[in-house]
Amino acid sequence: MITPLDVLRRLRHGARRLSRKRLVDGPLTFAEDGLATQHSTAFLEDPRFVRAYAAGKATGSWGGADIHWRAQVACWAGAHAARLEGDFVECGVNRGGLARAIIEFVGAEAFRSRRFYLLDTFHGLVEAQISDEDRAMGRREGGYEECYDAVVDTFRPFPFVEVVRGTVPDTLPRVTSERISFLSIDMNCVPPEIAAAEAFWPRLVRGAVVLLDDYNFVEHQPQRVAFDAFARARDVVVLPMPTGQGILLKP
């Protein structure tokens, strides 16, 4: 029988083996957040993205890290969803970095008749939800500083934002929307992530985007396995992103 620890050992072995290879020939245009490429990074010069990224980064959500390409994908997904009818939901917010970047990129006027729900404990993972697999991958209770008051302050200028404090899935009924066009899932923990996807899938409008922040990270393999099964059951396929994210579109 293959245990979660076996999976972890194999992944670490694979990563060590790959790290001895010269993976991407230079000159590199981008090397950050686990992604190196020679391809165009023109988006980094786009003033609209520059403003959005700065607003997200200023929340402190990403610590000292930079996640330009992931943030670009989130902004793109938000801009797409803003052309559809439906509310925005993020489960796993921390200090609101991605949500704040998306609002800046899309513009507050896009939220004239939609809400943006932000769901989080605002103090990290919940012990009872951490599976043996997640534990083997390094997940632990907590892991994030208390930040509810900071998040409320960050989003005070945006009355369409509803900050929902508590544990997913307990708080899911507080999202009363019948139509949702954007769902971001980023809780670093399988059970609440799948619970959120199951609860909201029927309410996603056609073309809605589901952004899975953890899906394609090596240290989040349980999420990939769980979301592949979720997608298979609905006859859709997750797009694995070189950024570590995954994207689902609602048919």
Ligand SMILES: C[S@@+](CC[C@H](N)C(=O)[O-])C[C@H]1O[C@@H](n2cnc3c(N)ncnc32)[C@H](O)[C@@H]1O
């Ligand atoms: C990686 S962070 C989210 C990062 C965020 N999307 C950003 O833009 O920076 C993961 C978050 O998930 C939250 N979280 C983990 N398990 C949760 C649960 N069961 N219910 C609500 N929030 C949870 C943590 O408190 C933490 O803030």
